[in-house]
Amino acid sequence: MMYRNSEQFSHHQSDKIGVLITNLGTPESPTKPALRRYLKEFLSDPRVVEVPRFIWWFILNLVILNIRPKRSARAYSTVWTEQGSPLMTITRQQRDALQQRLTKLYGENVLVEFAMRYGQPAIKDVVHSMLGKGVRKLLVLPLYPQYCASTTASTFDALAQDFTQRRWLPELRFVTQYHDNPDYISALANKISAHWQSHGKAQKLIFSYHGIPKRYLTNGDPYHCQCLKTTRLVAERLGLTQDEYLTTFQSRFGREEWLQPYTDETLKGLPAKGAKSVQVICPGFSADCLETIEEIGEENREVFLAAGGESYQYIAALNSDDDHMAALTRIIETNLYGWTIGGDNEARSKLALAAGAEK
Ligand SMILES: C=CC1=C(C)c2cc3[nH]c(cc4nc(cc5[nH]c(cc1n2)c(C)c5CCC(=O)O)C(CCC(=O)O)=C4C)c(C)c3C=C
Numbered sequence: 001m002m003y004r005n006s007e008q009f010s011h012h013q014s015d016k017i018g019v020l021i022t023n024l025g026t027p028e029s030p031t032k033p034a035l036r037r038y039l040k041e042f043l044s045d046p047r048v049v050e051v052p053r054f055i056w057w058f059i060l061n062l063v064i065l066n067i068r069p070k071r072s073a074r075a076y077s078t079v080w081t082e083q084g085s086p087l088m089t090i091t092r093q094q095r096d097a098l099q100q101r102l103t104k105l106y107g108e109n110v111l112v113e114f115a116m117r118y119g120q121p122a123i124k125d126v127v128h129s130m131l132g133k134g135v136r137k138l139l140v141l142p143l144y145p146q147y148c149a150s151t152t153a154s155t156f157d158a159l160a161q162d163f164t165q166r167r168w169l170p171e172l173r174f175v176t177q178y179h180d181n182p183d184y185i186s187a188l189a190n191k192i193s194a195h196w197q198s199h200g201k202a203q204k205l206i207f208s209y210h211g212i213p214k215r216y217l218t219n220g221d222p223y224h225c226q227c228l229k230t231t232r233l234v235a236e237r238l239g240l241t242q243d244e245y246l247t248t249f250q251s252r253f254g255r256e257e258w259l260q261p262y263t264d265e266t267l268k269g270l271p272a273k274g275a276k277s278v279q280v281i282c283p284g285f286s287a288d289c290l291e292t293i294e295e296i297g298e299e300n301r302e303v304f305l306a307a308g309g310e311s312y313q314y315i316a317a318l319n320s321d322d323d324h325m326a327a328l329t330r331i332i333e334t335n336l337y338g339w340t341i342g343g344d345n346e347a348r349s350k351l352a353l354a355a356g357a358e359k
Pocket residue numbers: 024025026027043048049068072085087144148150151210211212213223251253284285288289290291
């Protein structure tokens with residue numbers, strides 16, 4: 001067995017702390033071949049599609065990969081910008097903002113990087129580069145506020161898979177969720193209040209989360225429960241009454257039942273029930289992407305207006321907003337505890353001093 005070497009190993013090298021933020025990933029370009037490559041990797045992940053492998057192999061390769069890439073490429077081209085995919089651009093901005101905040105707190109000893117679960121930059125490549133730069137303590141923060149096996153556990157799988165190829169593993173901490181973190185909840189509540197300040201309040205506020213097959217919930221995934229809790233906490237913070245908001249689930253894929261109520265069907269039914277103005281926010285997406293910009297911002301707007309709705313507003317994701325970056329920084333700081341403060345070696349006490357000076 002050949003293991004991947006840690007590059008530039010030397011005795012007495014500094015123990016750096018690495019913070020790796022991750023998100024789902026995105027195709028390299030909004031084209032059919034790029035989408036085919038991306039969707040093949042994504043939809044081959046057994047955490048995403050829990051169907052017996054050999055049955056799924058036929059469906060994926062003979063049906064889905066012959067239909068979906070073209071359709072998805074068209075959708076992606078509507079959100080693509082000069083800098084590329086919004087998800088990539090925003091994740092890079094988040095990395096930069098977090099690096100700046102953590103350098104202020106702890107000095108040069110903390111390295112922040114980002115990686116994508118599917119496509120580029122791949123988790124294994126970024127981890128390799130971080131270890132090569134002297135990172136011996138690694139904190140991984142998937143930017144999925146609500147835990148789901150399809151996203152969070154799959155990210156862990158990618159890390160674990162990479163670690164099977166290494167001789168010298170770093171110390172590892174992995175954040176599985178932050179759905180009820182008070183700073184995350186405040187950031188969402190503030191974003192909504194700020195929107196109300198400039199646009200007024202709609203009749204209904206819709207909290208729309210990415211769906212999953214209902215079967216995953218009945219098999220024990222806590223995702224649904226965490227989504228409902230995020231909504232409840234934000235609604236409490238805003239003082240909303242039960243009839244002022246709804247939680248719905250978007251982005252269905254395939255024929256089986258997914259978490260209900262569905263975002264599109266809910267929007268279709270609202271005007272007839274007297275709700276002609278809505279505001280939609282997607283708290284499960286830490287960065288705007290195809291599923292928010294195109295699906296919620298465009299497609300669902302059409303659905304609502306065609307059904308007799310009059311006013312439809314999408315409230316952007318937290319992206320690299322200051323409030324969001326402050327919340328993530330606090331989550332990171334909490335999870336670095338003992339690596340930055342309270343340790344016994346010189347490097348650690350230096351970090352603690354630097355941190356103390358800032359507060
Ligand atoms: C096939 C099943 C899928 C499951 C289960 C699923 C869960 C899930 N996904 C996200 C976040 C994102 N998904 C995105 C795109 C996307 N998702 C699926 C399918 C499932 N997702 C597909 C096929 C696609 C590709 C786009 C398409 O062809 O329609 C994205 C956007 C990526 C981007 O580049 O913009 C995100 C983000 C979560 C949080 C989740 C479970 C909780």
